[in-house]
Amino acid sequence: MSDSAAGIVSYGCYVPPTRLPLALIHGGRVVEGGPEKAVAGFDEDAITLAVAAGVNCLGSIDRERIDGLYFATTSSPFREKQAAAFAARALDLGDEIATIDFSGTLRSAAAALIAAVNAVRAEPGTQILVLAADVRLPAPRSALEANLGDAAAAFLIGSDNVVAAITDSVACVDDVYDVWRGEDDNYLRAWEDRFNVTHGYQENVQRACTRLFERSGTRAEHYSRAVLYAPDARSHGAAAKALGFSGDKVQAPLFGQVGNCGAAFTPLLLVGALEQAAAGDRLLTCFYGDGAQAMDVCVLRDSSGGSRSLAWHLQRRRALRSYDAYLKSRHLNPSEHDPRGGDGVPATVHFRERDSDVRFQAQRCTACGTVHFPACRVCYGCYAKDQFEAVRLSDRPGRVLSYSFDYFFPCPEPPVIVGMCEVDNGARVYVQMTDASTDMLRCDLPVEFVFRKIHDAGKRPNYFWKSRPLTASAEVME
Amino acid sequence: MTGSIRGKAAVVGVGCCKFGENWQQGPEDMIVDAAFEAYADAGIDEPQKQIDAVFCGSVYPSRGPAEVAESLKLFDRPVSLVQNYCATGTDAFRYAVAAVAAGMHDTVLVVGFDKPKDRGVSGPSVHLNTARGLPMTPAGWFSLCCARYFETFGAGREELAKIAVKNHHNGTLAPKSMLKKEISVEEALNGRMISWPFTLYDCAAQSDGAAAAIITRRDLARNFRADPVSVLGVSIALSANPQTDPSFDFLSWKPTVAAAKDIYAQAGITDPRAQIDLAQVHDCFTMTELLTYEDLGFIEKGAAKEHIDSGTFALDGELPVNTDGGLKTFGHPTGATGVRMIYENVLQLQGRAEGRQVKGATVALSHNLGGAPQTCGLAILGID
Numbered sequence: 134m135s136d137s138a139a140g141i142v143s144y145g146c147y148v149p150p151t152r153l154p155l156a157l158i159h160g161g162r163v164v165e166g167g168p169e170k171a172v173a174g175f176d177e178d179a180i181t182l183a184v185a186a187g188v189n190c191l192g193s194i195d196r197e198r199i200d201g202l203y204f205a206t207t208s209s210p211f212r213e214k215q216a217a218a219f220a221a222r223a224l225d226l227g228d229e230i231a232t233i234d235f236s237g238t239l240r241s242a243a244a245a246l247i248a249a250v251n252a253v254r255a256e257p258g259t260q261i262l263v264l265a266a267d268v269r270l271p272a273p274r275s276a277l278e279a280n281l282g283d284a285a286a287a288f289l290i291g292s293d294n295v296v297a298a299i300t301d302s303v304a305c306v307d308d309v310y311d312v313w314r315g316e317d318d319n320y321l322r323a324w325e326d327r328f329n330v331t332h333g334y335q336e337n338v339q340r341a342c343t344r345l346f347e348r349s350g351t352r353a354e355h356y357s358r359a360v361l362y363a364p365d366a367r368s369h370g371a372a373a374k375a376l377g378f379s380g381d382k383v384q385a386p387l388f389g390q391v392g393n394c395g396a397a398f399t400p401l402l403l404v405g406a407l408e409q410a411a412a413g414d415r416l417l418t419c420f421y422g423d424g425a426q427a428m429d430v431c432v433l434r435d436s437s438g439g440s441r442s443l444a445w446h447l448q449r450r451r452a453l454r455s456y457d458a459y460l461k462s463r464h465l466n467p468s469e470h471d472p473r474g475g476d477g478v479p480a481t482v483h484f485r486e487r488d489s490d491v492r493f494q495a496q497r498c499t500a501c502g503t504v505h506f507p508a509c510r511v512c513y514g515c516y517a518k519d520q521f522e523a524v525r526l527s528d529r530p531g532r533v534l535s536y537s538f539d540y541f542f543p544c545p546e547p548p549v550i551v552g553m554c555e556v557d558n559g560a561r562v563y564v565q566m567t568d569a570s571t572d573m574l575r576c577d578l579p580v581e582f583v584f585r586k587i588h589d590a591g592k593r594p595n596y597f598w599k600s601r602p603l604t605a606s607a608e609v610m611e
Numbered sequence: 612m613t614g615s616i617r618g619k620a621a622v623v624g625v626g627c628c629k630f631g632e633n634w635q636q637g638p639e640d641m642i643v644d645a646a647f648e649a650y651a652d653a654g655i656d657e658p659q660k661q662i663d664a665v666f667c668g669s670v671y672p673s674r675g676p677a678e679v680a681e682s683l684k685l686f687d688r689p690v691s692l693v694q695n696y697c698a699t700g701t702d703a704f705r706y707a708v709a710a711v712a713a714g715m716h717d718t719v720l721v722v723g724f725d726k727p728k729d730r731g732v733s734g735p736s737v738h739l740n741t742a743r744g745l746p747m748t749p750a751g752w753f754s755l756c757c758a759r760y761f762e763t764f765g766a767g768r769e770e771l772a773k774i775a776v777k778n779h780h781n782g783t784l785a786p787k788s789m790l791k792k793e794i795s796v797e798e799a800l801n802g803r804m805i806s807w808p809f810t811l812y813d814c815a816a817q818s819d820g821a822a823a824a825i826i827t828r829r830d831l832a833r834n835f836r837a838d839p840v841s842v843l844g845v846s847i848a849l850s851a852n853p854q855t856d857p858s859f860d861f862l863s864w865k866p867t868v869a870a871a872k873d874i875y876a877q878a879g880i881t882d883p884r885a886q887i888d889l890a891q892v893h894d895c896f897t898m899t900e901l902l903t904y905e906d907l908g909f910i911e912k913g914a915a916k917e918h919i920d921s922g923t924f925a926l927d928g929e930l931p932v933n934t935d936g937g938l939k940t941f942g943h944p945t946g947a948t949g950v951r952m953i954y955e956n957v958l959q960l961q962g963r964a965e966g967r968q969v970k971g972a973t974v975a976l977s978h979n980l981g982g983a984p985q986t987c988g989l990a991i992l993g994i995d
Contacts, residue, residue, distance in 0.1 A: 475739050482741070490742045503857055507743065513857050535759035535861040538807035541734055542746030548807065549746050553755060553854065553861070563744060563854035571807070576762045590739035597742040 139253040140298035141430075142260065142291040145189030145439025146404040147182055148284045148391055148446035149173050150568050155279050155389075157456040169452065170282035170392035173268040175462035175545040176567055176585040178594055179206045180216050182285035182397075183266035184223045184584040188528065189439030190262070190287035196224065199289075201231035201261040203249055205241035205396045207314075208268050209234060210594045220264060222491045223584045223596070225525050231261070239312070239362070239422025241265070241396045242286075243304070246428075249290035250299050260291040267395030272320040273465060277312075280365050281321070282392020286400035287439075296436040297407055297416075299428050303345040306424040309333045311364075330368045334421060338362070338372050341425035342417065349429055353377030357414040360384045360406050360430075362399045362421040376417070384416075390447055396422075403430065405443040411435055451568065461545040464589070470543050477591020488523070493582065493598045495560040496521035504560040524558060526582060530603055531556040533578040538571050554580055554600050567599040579603040615877040619712035620842045622992065623825050623835035624653025625954040630820035630941040631789040638673070638726045639682040641821035645947075646683055646722055649823040653835045662825075663716035664689040668703030668723040669946035670696070679722045689716075697895060697981025698847060699723065700822070700949025701988025705845040707826045717828055723950035724821035733817065734805075744854065750806035750814055752983045753896045755853060757808050759861035760902070764913040768808045771897035772799035773919050775812045775939060778894060781926055782936020784967040785955075789818045790940040813897040818942020822950035824957070840957050843974070843991040844877035846870040852983045862913075864899075864980060866987035867906035875908075878974075878991045883908045884930055887991070888972035889959055891952035893980040894937040903978060904932070926967060934959060934967050945981075949988055952977035960994040 152169040156162060173182060183204060191199075202224070204217035217232035233248070235241035242265035249261035266285035271277040311333035312323045323329060338361065346352060353359070359378040363369030366388035373383045384406045386398075394401055399420045406416050416430040453459055460466040464473065488494045489507035497504045499522055503514030506526065511518050536552035550566035552574070566574075567585055580600040587597045626648025628641040636644075646658075655661045667679045669692060676692040679685070695702040700723035707721045730736060735748055761767050776796055782788040794812060802810030825835070832839035848869035853859045871883075880886045890907070894900035901915045909930055910918050918924065924932040935941065935955040938948060956975035958964045973995075979988040 470737075478740060478742050486743065505855070505857065507855070509855075513851065513855075535755050535757070537751055537754035537757065538804075539746045539748055539751045540804045541748050541750060541806060543737060544746075548804070549751075551746060551751055551755075553859075559857065561855065561857055561859075565745065574758070576759050587742045587745060588739045595739070595742045597745075 138257060138292045138295070139250045139290065140295040141288050141407070142294055142296060143190050143192065143194060143289040143438070144287065144404050144407055145186055145441070146284065146286045146401050146443050146446060147185035147189060148443070149177055149182065150449050150451045152450045152452045153459050154452055157453065157459070158274055158278060160456070163452070168389035170279070171284055171390070172459060172462070173283040174567065176587070176599065177268065178210045178586055179208045179266040179268045180210060180219050180594070181584050181586060181596070182268065182283065183220050183264035183287070186266065186285035186287035187220065187224050187262060187264050189441050190289055191224070192440055194289065196226055198260055199226050199230060199262050200259045201249070201252065202226060203233045203235060203245040203261060203263045205235040205245040205263065205265040206267055207236060207239060207241065207396050208270070209236055219491065219596070222487060225492050225494065225527060239396055240420045240424065240426055241422070242400045243420035243426035243428070246288065246290065246299065247302055253290055253292050257292040260289060263288045263290055265397040265400040267397050269321050269395050270319060270463065273460060275320070276326065277321055277323055280388065280393050282394050284391050284394035284397050284401050286397050286404045288400070296434050297430050297432045300431050301345060301349055301429040302426060303341055303348060304424060304426040305337055305340045305344065307333070307337050308423065330364060334364055334368055335372060335375070337425035338419055338421055339375060341427040342376050342419055345417070345427040345429060355415060356382070356417040357410065358382050358384050358406050358416050360399060360402045360416050360418040361386070362419060364393060401443065404438060407432065407436060408438050408442050458546065472543065473589045473592045475590040477593060478595045490597050493525065493527040495524050495526050497524050504558050506560045506562050526556050526560055526562065527584070527598065529556050529558060531580050531582065531600065533574065533576060533580060533600070534561070535576060536574050550574065552600065565599045566601065568601045573602055613873060616708055616712050616845050617843050617877055617879070618841065619829055620708045620826050621829045621832035621839040622842065622953065622957050623827050623832050623839050624649040624655065625824050625957045626652060627787050627822040627951055627954040628820060629787050630818045630944065630951070632728050633819040634728070636819065638678055638724055638821070641726070641819060642679055642682040642722055642724050645821040645823040646720065649720070649825050653825040655825065655835070658683070658685065661718055662720045664710060664719045665691070666703045666707040666710070666719060666721050667692045668694070668699040668721070668950065669725050670694055670699050671725050671727060671945070695847065695981065695988065696986050697893065697943070697945055698949060698979035698986045698988030699946045699981070700951070701977065701979045701990055702847050702949070703946070704824060704949060704953055704990055705847055705988065708842050708845050711826050711828055717831060719826050721824045721826060721950055722821065723947040725944035725946045726819045727817050727944060728819045748806060750809050750896060753899055754806045754809050756861045756902060757898050763862060764916065766901065766916040768800060769796065770901065770916050770919045771808065771813050772796045774894065774897040774900050775799045777925055778933050778937045778939035781934055781967055782940025784965070785935035785940065788936045788940040789816060789942045790936070809896055809898070815895045815938035816942040818944055820942065820944035820947040820951065822947045822954050824950055824953050838961050838994065840960050840992045840994050843993045844874040845990050846874035846877065847986065847988045848873065849986045852985050854983055863906050864902055864984055864987065866985060867903055867978065867980060870987040870989045871907050874989045874991055880991070884910065887930065887974050887976050889931045889934055889969045890976040890978065891934070891937065891955055892932055892978040894933055894939050895943055895980070899980055900932065900937070903980065907976070907978065926969070931969050934964065934969060949977065949979045953990060953992070956992050960992060
């Protein structure tokens with residue numbers, strides 16, 4: 134791999150705003166500024182996190198010019214069913230694109246990135262969106278729980294306007310049992326920590342990076358920064374040191390802030406590194422999982438990435454007040470109502486409504502301009518029949534027309550905030566609001582729209598869009 | 612064009628079962644209680660011969676119109692079931708009046724009923740079979756206007772509480788109401804929150820009930836009783852769902868405005884506040900009643916706060932509303948409610964409303980609003 138024409142064209146991340154202070158896990162006292170981890174909200178999963186990162190990465194890039202979506206995760210909400218296909222529809226990408234799930238390993242994002250680079254090299258001009266997201270479920274109060282966190286990152290791989298080239302990649306493979314989930318495991322399982330670190334993590338990371346150094350004729354000093362996966366903060370420091378990196382040449386691993394976000398771990402750090410990098414920088418980037426993969430990432434141009442940086446996401450936080458609230462959000466505490474009960478949305482209804490519900494597509498009357506959501510056959514404005522063009526609502530701002538707080542509807546975090554919103558193109562949508570508190574609500578509050586899980590009825594995720602207060606800065610939402 | 616019903620039909624008998632959590636009564640018991648009271652009220656002793664057709668209103672029937680036919684053993688004649696959200700009772704009444712006015716039948720029976728308390732839940736059922744439109748609760752739908760209205764016109768939760776207090780008081784005077792308990796504004800404000808700004812006290816209860824009315828040709832009415840009540844107008848209007856309507860303003864319910872325009876033309880009403888003596892309006896939630904004062908033209912848009920404060924709509928006020936305590940104290944067995952309002956208005960017009968009697972009342976209006984909400988049913992009755 135020496136052709137530098139293929140690489141990262143755009144990038145962005147998403148860290149869910151919800152934080153679990155680690156002290157809550159064992160009933161300790163929460164100290165302001167103490168260690169915490171990012172956790173997906175009750176209405177988020179790997180798919181919604183990935184979509185949020187994808188939105189941030191794509192910005193105003195023409196979505197019709199995306200040729201593929203590769204989705205890397207170990208925690209797809211589906212055992213069988215493609216998460217990439219869902220994400221592609223939610224991102225309003227075309228329906229003739231290549232979609233692939235890279236799953237089953239922590240290292241899946243490395244495979245997805247290299248596959249995307251290879252696809253672009255095979256056919257220059259191609260653009261592939263690579264999403265990496267994980268919402269891994271550790272057993273409550275297990276040793277793993279404090280280290281794991283949830284996050285997502287996205288990279289648009291292409292050959293035009295490349296910001297950073299992936300010039301080389303070296304993989305090594307290992308079948309060590311360090312972390313895994315078997316057929317019947319709900320929770321992530323792990324072997325003894327010291328074994329995992331010594332023979333799983335350190336051996337493989339050192340091997341992959343050393344081989345990359347040998348092949349490229351490089352040493353640590355040739356790199357501006359090391360972007361390394363690690364299972365915990367201590368192992369991260371040890372690995373960086375063994376490779377010859379220290380101080381600000383080590384991209385901060387965000388333990389105590391985000392946590393180990395699995396397949397999205399190295400991708401998230403790479404987004405952080407790229408946001409700070411300057412043209413000419415070189416990033417040693419190492420992924421881990423069933424072996425390791427080291428990449429040489431050469432920064433060609435200064436860039437700022439998505440409109441919301443990693444720093445923005447780290448600043449925007451909403452701390453949970455109880456461990457019980459976390460357990461509720463994961464359906465881990467018994468309740469009167471089975472939140473996964475019922476049949477859920479009939480497949481046929483989902484099939485007919487998926488452009489409204491997943492793509493968040495409205496329609497504009499070509500006769501009179503009235504915008505309708507959801508789609509209908511006869512215009513409210515001029516009564517014309519079937520004279521509509523599709524319009525995307527998901528990337529437009531809106532405002533709250535009126536609202537209510539529903540304390541009756543079952544929800545892990547009652548009340549459900551619900552409002553009629555007007556999108557800036559005139560469409561009206563009746564949607565729930567997320568990442569908000571009741572005291573923020575007022576008529577005309579500016580909002581944006583985010584893809585979220587609405588419920589788990591039928592034992593599967595059912596998705597729709599929600600509104601979220603559009604705050605100018607990373608305002609803390611309490 | 613739409614015609615007028617005025618002068619063509621009259622109500623000659625009404626009946627109503629006791630509304631409540633009627634654990635010991637099935638739909639049949641309630642239907643029989645209401646219908647036989649109406650028969651007696653109309654002096655009908657041979658319903659098999661005297662009732663030509665039956666119009667039923669029910670939103671949750673288990674067997675459709677047969678539920679009424681089999682309960683009353685009224686067979687071998689037209690028996691139909693009408694459904695129109697919470698305006699079902701009023702719409703069944705409208706079909707009955709129209710059928711008589713058209714000359715299809717001389718004398719017909721209207722029966723509204725519902726039995727929601729066999730479902731095992733105290734509030735509405737929650738079904739997660741859609742991704743869009745959730746939470747799908749009536750309180751959530753009807754509360755959607757509050758924030759915008761409050762910000763625009765300065766009313767608030769206190770005005771809503773005063774409506775609940777008024778209706779709770781009136782309900783203590785109605786023998787067939789479910790709740791007979793005076794409440795205070797403070798109690799109402801501190802109730803359990805259901806859907807902001809509605810506490811428990813802003814919401815109509817779930818109850819079981821049935822009500823009946825006998826309609827006949829105006830020219831035959833005095834064969835039944837000396838003081839028949841004339842139907843001055845009936846109307847129903849279905850408007851766009853506020854959740855999809857591109858021009859909804861969250862200050863007014865469109866179906867009420869549309870139906871009022873139609874029925875006032877039928878009944879010759881040009882100044883509703885002066886010409887209407889009392890009204891039963893759909894207080895499924897207190898805010899519904901508040902907006903209805905304005906949507907029916909009783910007062911100017913935005914003026915509800917001052918009129919609630921001054922008692923315009925109290926039992927001893929200028930235009931008493933929900934003289935029997937409304938849905939607040941009767942509960943809301945959906946199909947029964949509109950017919951229950953007819954029952955109360957007939958008693959009022961005939962001077963039979965006892966402790967809650969509005970003196971000298973000659974024109975009374977009833978109002979249902981249902982759906983998200985999308986549909987409004989209105990009836991105006993009068994007595995000479």
